[in-house]
């Protein structure tokens with residue numbers, strides 16, 4: 001049985017070499033062979049490109065799994081530092097990570113209080129609300145993308161973002177001494193904007209939706225040749241999310257759960273958790289469990305969840321997203337089609353709570369488990385509640401809920417929703433009066 005709050009397994013054994021804190025292990029070889037088109041299967045050399053020149057399909061990193069299988073064992077992984085880089089052979093760098101060495105290995109928390117409240121047998125929270133350094137799972141994808149950009153010799157890093165990616169790119173660019181250009185919808189949460197500007201990045205608000213920002217970024221990437229983490233570096237960047245999946249499996253004691261519920265914006269994370277579990281199975285590091293992947297989006301912007309729920313394979317883009325979950329507000333998701341395939345192919349489903357249900361779920365998670373998540377986490381837990389009610393998730397199976405961002409970043413929608421602050425005088429008599437009144441009310 002794994003520990004209840006699984007930060008990690010034991011410390012490195014005596015035989016492992018002394019390592020300077022904050023450095024990532026060097027992989028036992030470069031196993032990312034090439035980029036491969038997800039549609040036509042053609043392969044091209046690793047480069048900052050994301051679209052197949054033959055059929056315009058998206059490119060994905062292809063690995064030499066036979067080679068990985070010869071060197072990567074549970075013991076090798078467990079002896080390494082507590083970061084996402086303990087799975088370095090399964091990530092797309094040619095050498096050690098040069099930025100973000102301490103990212104990952106966030107807590108997997110057994111949610112006993114929520115289990116009791118909801119009548120569940122086994123519920124876990126994978127908590128990237130405390131991801132280092134910028135409090136969302138985007139630290140994972142960005143540490144890979146920026147390290148890869150350095151391997152390619154790029155010195156300007158850029159992105160289109162709904163907020164969390166902006167924070168992570170700005171912080172990692174600062175660490176790597178790279179110039180950062182960050183384009184965001186102008187009306188994001190203040191904390192997300194300031195939490196990007198603080199690192200000295202060039203932050204530009206665009207008058208438009210995320211999809212407008214993304215289109216502009218594709219044009220800028222083509223013209224300026226910068227490393228856009230989620231455009232021309234996307235095949236490498238997206239692989240970083242796999243570590244979230246590897247960590248869940250290892251922290252469960254090298255076991256896969258019956259259900260994973262994941263938030264979806266572009267739709268990449270959910271596909272990469274599934275890819276990670278599949279790779280671990282292929283390498284013989286875990287036994288297959290027929291995990292069902294369930295997607296969560298906000299009702300006000302749910303192009304992927306709506307398609308799943310309607311039994312469609314085709315996304316109908318949402319032109320004007322309207323939700324407090326701004327980090328998930330992508331109307332035309334780049335990986336939407338693949339997210340649908342991951343969900344339906346596994347026997348999973350999707351849920352789309354509205355804004356009131358998102359806030360209620362944020363409060364529920366905070367009050368039961370002491371975890372303050374951002375609106376995206378409210379979407380994920382809110383969707384989980386709906387899927388339980390609909391019988392799509394069975395109460396006696398193991399469930400992992402993916403909490404991917406921190407509540408301190410999205411406080412605006414909570415204003416006026418948590419009661420007014422009682423203010424009293426500083427004398428004991430004032431407190432006594434307050435307490436007496438409270439008890440009688």
Ligand SMILES: Cc1ncc(COP(=O)(O)O)c(C=O)c1O
Nearest residue numbers: 164265266267268269327404405
């Ligand atoms: C907190 C949070 N969770 C989940 C996601 C969804 O990620 P993806 O675009 O990979 O679906 C995002 C994307 O911005 C996010 O900010």
Ligand SMILES: [Zn+2]
Nearest residue numbers: 037040052055
């Ligand atoms: Zn192709």
